[in-house]
Amino acid sequence: MLHRRSAHRGRRQRSxxxxxxxxxxxxxxxxxxxxxxxxxxxxxxxxxERGATRATRAGHRREGSQGRLDRGGRHYExxxxxxxxxxxxxxxxxxxxxxxxxxxxxxxxxxxxxWASGAGIPARAYAATEYxxxxxxxxxxxxxxxxxxxxxxxxxELSGARIVVDATHPFATLASGNIRAASLAVGARCLRLAxxxxxxxxxxxxxxxxxxxxxxLSENPGRALLTTGSKELAPYTRVADFAxxxxxxxxPLPGAITKCIDAGFSPSHVIGMQGPFTRELxxxxxRQVGAQWLxxxxxxxxxxxxxxxxxxxDVGARCIVVARPAEGGGALSLxxxxxxxxxxxxx
Numbered sequence: 213m214l215h216r217r218s219a220h221r222g223r224r225q226r227s228x229x230x231x232x233x234x235x236x237x238x239x240x241x242x243x244x245x246x247x248x249x250x251x252x253x254x255x256x257x258x259x260x261e262r263g264a265t266r267a268t269r270a271g272h273r274r275e276g277s278q279g280r281l282d283r284g285g286r287h288y289e290x291x292x293x294x295x296x297x298x299x300x301x302x303x304x305x306x307x308x309x310x311x312x313x314x315x316x317x318x319x320x321x322x323x324x325x326x327w328a329s330g331a332g333i334p335a336r337a338y339a340a341t342e343y344x345x346x347x348x349x350x351x352x353x354x355x356x357x358x359x360x361x362x363x364x365x366x367x368x369e370l371s372g373a374r375i376v377v378d379a380t381h382p383f384a385t386l387a388s389g390n391i392r393a394a395s396l397a398v399g400a401r402c403l404r405l406a407x408x409x410x411x412x413x414x415x416x417x418x419x420x421x422x423x424x425x426x427x428x429l430s431e432n433p434g435r436a437l438l439t440t441g442s443k444e445l446a447p448y449t450r451v452a453d454f455a456x457x458x459x460x461x462x463x464p465l466p467g468a469i470t471k472c473i474d475a476g477f478s479p480s481h482v483i484g485m486q487g488p489f490t491r492e493l494x495x496x497x498x499r500q501v502g503a504q505w506l507x508x509x510x511x512x513x514x515x516x517x518x519x520x521x522x523x524x525x526d527v528g529a530r531c532i533v534v535a536r537p538a539e540g541g542g543a544l545s546l547x548x549x550x551x552x553x554x555x556x557x558x559x
Contacts, residue, residue, distance in 0.1 A: 310334035310355065311374040312553065313400075315391055317344050319514045320405050320546050321379030327550055329354050333557050338369075340387075343465055366394040373398060375556055377549060379405040382536040383509055403552060406543035407512040409536060413521060417532045418510075423447040425507050425532045429457075434504030437461060437497060439520065440534060441509075442468040445475040459501045461485060488516050494523030507532045 312335040316325050321337070328335045329351035336355040339345040345358025361369060370376060376395045380387045388404070395402035412418060419425045422440055426447035429436055435457050438448060442462040448454050460477055462468040464484035472482045483497065498506060506524040510533050511517050517533070524531045544552070 309372055310336050310353075311372070312336070312377070312557065313338070313370055313373045313375070314377045315380050315387070316348060316377075317380050317384070318407070320407060321377075322348055323546060324377060324379055324405065324549060325351055325354050328553065331550075331554070331558075333553060341465070343463070361390075363390050363394065366390055367397050370394050370398045370400055373400040375553065376400045376402045377405055377553075378402060379549075382407050382409075382511060382515075382539070385537050403549055404539065404543045405546060405549045406539045407514055408545065409510060409512055410518065412510070412533055413525075415530065416521065417530065418535055419532060420535055422534055425534055426451055428532060429505065429507070432505075435459070435502050436505035436507055436532075437501055437503040437529075439506065439508045442471040445471060445477075449475050455481065459483065459503065461497070489519060491519045491522045491526075494520050495526050498523060498527045498529055503527075503529050505530055505532060507534070509534045510536045512536075 312328065312333060314321055314324055314328070314335050314337045316322055316337040317339050325335065325337050325348060332353065334353040334355075336357060337348055338357045338361070339348060340358075340360050342358045345356050348354070348356050357369070373395070376391060378388050378391045380391070392402050417428060419428060422444045425440070429448075430451040436459070438458055438460045442460070445460070448458055451457070455476055455478060458477070459481045460472050461483040462472060464486055469482060469484055473479065489497075494506075497503075506520055506529050508517060508520050508531065509515070521531055
């Protein structure tokens with residue numbers, strides 16, 4: 213210890229040889245100083261950190277002009293919390309967060325983000341998964357938050373927003389309700405970007421829910437290609453011989469595949485692919501699995517419903533379509549949302 217202290221003192225004296233000698237700190241003052249620092253958060257090391265002194269080999273942290281360094285050389289900022297206070301990670305919108313927020317987990321949401329970027333309107337976009345965030349890509353002026361938000365996190369995230377656009381999936385009713393509630397709590401205007409629904413052709417079996425679709429299949433024999441996602445697999449597993457009769461097409465995500473396997477579907481009956489799917493590709497899949505039934509949600513033209521129905525007709529399979537929940541009043545098209553944003557942010 214004496215050798216390290218004297219070596220450090222020697223280096224300090226050489227660097228300040230033209231100035232008056234500085235008072236050496238005692239061990240007790242070092243401890244007090246370390247306590248005052250508390251726990252800090254990591255930030256990127258920049259050029260402004262030249263004033264920060266290096267940590268000694270013993271692991272002591274010394275004060276610099278910008279903060280402190282840990283053993284690994286990473287720079288820490290001063291902590292605003294009291295010493296030893298428990299820290300709970302919180303989702304908070306930065307003070308400079310854009311006034312426009314877009315929940316963009318759909319094709320319409322991605323198109324709106326591209327339009328806002330081109331129109332020079334800064335926005336913060338939200339996707340429920342890392343994969344959804346990657347699909348949004350990098351757009352000038354558009355910040356991307358990937359990850360699910362609970363009600364409390366959503367309210368904190370929307371703090372400071374003027375307009376919130378709900379462009380979530382037509383079947384994401386729980387998320388839409390949370391977005392409306394959080395927008396109301398922070399005093400932001402909420403716009404619902406609704407996907408237009410198309411008319412279903414004759415011969416399609418329309419049902420109110422996935423549970424109803426599973427009940428219909430239990431009463432009608434034949435193999436089925438299920439394209440309703442991985443979140444509601446339980447109703448299908450109540451059908452006799454479901455593991456042999458049903459094939460599931462889901463997103464190529466580890467979580468989605470795991471849900472299928474855990475529900476009892478064998479790997480040979482699970483197809484992990486990202487759309488959009490062409491009519492020809494849907495047709496090839498139906499032929500490959502020998503499906504007499506295709507089960508899908510009424511996701512509209514953008515969601516690929518038309519291509520699925522046409523493919524089923526071509527191979528002689530019948531379609532079971534889960535009707536979408538009612539949107540209620542006030543739902544807008546993509547063009548109507550764009551016009552509303554122009555009026556708000558370019559006046």
